[in-house]
Amino acid sequence: MPTATYDDTTVPVDxxxxxxxxxxxxxPMAEQIAREDGIATLTDRHWIVIRFMRAQYEVKGTxxxxxxxxxxxxxxxxxxxxxxxKGPAKTAARIAGIPKPRGCL
Amino acid sequence: xxxxxxxxxxxxxxxxxxxxxxxxxxxxxxxIEKVSIIVSKGSLEGIYPALIMANGARAEGIEADLFFTFxxxxxxxxxxxxxxxxATVGNPGxxxxxxxxxMPGVPDLVTRVMERKMxxxxxxxxxxxxxxxxxxxxxxxxxxASVDLFGLERNDLVEQVQGVITVGEFYERAAGSQIIYT
Numbered sequence: 001m002p003t004a005t006y007d008d009t010t011v012p013v014d015x016x017x018x019x020x021x022x023x024x025x026x027x028p029m030a031e032q033i034a035r036e037d038g039i040a041t042l043t044d045r046h047w048i049v050i051r052f053m054r055a056q057y058e059v060k061g062t063x064x065x066x067x068x069x070x071x072x073x074x075x076x077x078x079x080x081x082x083x084x085x086k087g088p089a090k091t092a093a094r095i096a097g098i099p100k101p102r103g104c105l
Numbered sequence: 106x107x108x109x110x111x112x113x114x115x116x117x118x119x120x121x122x123x124x125x126x127x128x129x130x131x132x133x134x135x136x137i138e139k140v141s142i143i144v145s146k147g148s149l150e151g152i153y154p155a156l157i158m159a160n161g162a163r164a165e166g167i168e169a170d171l172f173f174t175f176x177x178x179x180x181x182x183x184x185x186x187x188x189x190x191x192a193t194v195g196n197p198g199x200x201x202x203x204x205x206x207x208m209p210g211v212p213d214l215v216t217r218v219m220e221r222k223m224x225x226x227x228x229x230x231x232x233x234x235x236x237x238x239x240x241x242x243x244x245x246x247x248x249x250a251s252v253d254l255f256g257l258e259r260n261d262l263v264e265q266v267q268g269v270i271t272v273g274e275f276y277e278r279a280a281g282s283q284i285i286y287t
Contacts, residue, residue, distance in 0.1 A: 065164070066160075066163075066164045066241070067227065067229070067237065068227075070237065070240075076240070077237055077240035077241060078240040078242075081163070081240070081241055081242050085166070086166035087163070087164050087165050087166035088164070089164060090164065090165060090166065091166070104157055104161055105157065105160065105161075105227065105228060105229075
């Protein structure tokens, strides 16, 4: 299985770079993962989404899709795409150290 | 099979231990950068797949344009977009006798049943869906020839429409994209 090293810790990831063991993720890793996805700095608004991703994953075992994020995270769809231009649910999931959310909406 | 991550490979990625040295620049995996989706039908089942594909493209970070032409224009016409019906005649997939599908009230009934099923899956109604797709940054365009054909004005179209464009302008915008016709 591929691995990646963030904050001096080596963690297992899938072939798209998503954590396969979310328990290994720590907050200091987020900035480095974000930079790999072209996000230079994580703002408070990014963190609202990242923490929401993790909270949803804890409860449901899967990350939310963009539609759910837009309706329930407190950050609207337009802003989500401004914060995470390469796909909000997908990018935020990777930064939050959870598997890629599945779902068609 | 190599263990090396290709798509998000970084300096911090560990090299595989037991395989010979991998090429330093791995061939990039093929990706789709942009889709241009043409919506030509005005039925529920003609419109939703296009909306789901456009929205799904944006969710993957793929650029997306929707180009509404002919009866597809109903999806972005103010007085029509809330009243899109499922085709109950000439639609063998529905498994409903043609004669029954043509009876008064049946299209409305079948459409309502389908809308309820979609609501349970949190699939938004067409107006809400188009608003959401506009918010994702996708382009929404109407076909000039169709707008002329149906005698429509810009003002008859919903505010999310970014322009009424000719087929030539569509192809210019679609440069380098995958074109999907529905």
